[in-house]
Amino acid sequence: MKVRPPDPETERRYLLRFTGRQLYHEAERLPGLSSPELFGDERPLELDVGCGTGEYICHLAQSDPEANFVGVDLHLKSLHKAVGRAAEAGLENIKFICADFRQMYPLLRPAALRAAYLHFPDPGIKPRYRKRRLFNERFLEEMHRAVVPGGKLSLVTDDEDYFRQMLELIERDGRWRRTHEEPYLVGFDPPVKSRFQRMWERRGRTIYRFELARP
């Protein structure tokens, strides 16, 4: 993927970078994942974990200027693309953070999120990489703390093994309410599809989805 890094001013406006060292040793000095700390206001906040090149979250930010949006990803080049997209659209209600989300749990604030999205997370093809998956018991636990009562958690994957892990953990957890009757949904049709959704759909993969509400 060829991407030109944003100019320094655009980068300052949209992008934060937290190193593993900062997150481990001095998390208390970093802004938390809340609207007051990231945007200096009290608007509702939505989080896209592993936002990639930002198509989905930029679309959300554009369609709801009364809320704030934050996308987190490890991969700087993808975030440069996302920042370019946000800047081009002149969005004022979005920021991106380059960091390993698994190290960001100390930055989550109780009931600070109106919604959280984990869409097409890396499944970790080799068995030894599966333990690096973002979705696990800890993730569900932390999201339960960070999502406001009435708020939602959206999970989407094209990977059947990951999907089964999600289904099993959600059923075992039991604290979330599904917004759908079925145990899971097949297919996802948002107005703007992410880079990976378009790619997996082109390859004919089935897309599984859960939309959970925090009671």
Ligand SMILES: C[S@@+](CC[C@H](N)C(=O)[O-])C[C@H]1O[C@@H](n2cnc3c(N)ncnc32)[C@H](O)[C@@H]1O
């Ligand atoms: C398959 S891509 C999906 C990207 C985007 N959600 C989409 O639908 O196009 C998975 C993304 O998760 C990011 N990612 C993987 N592990 C991560 C972690 N521990 N913390 C933050 N981002 C991570 C990757 O860099 C990649 O951009």
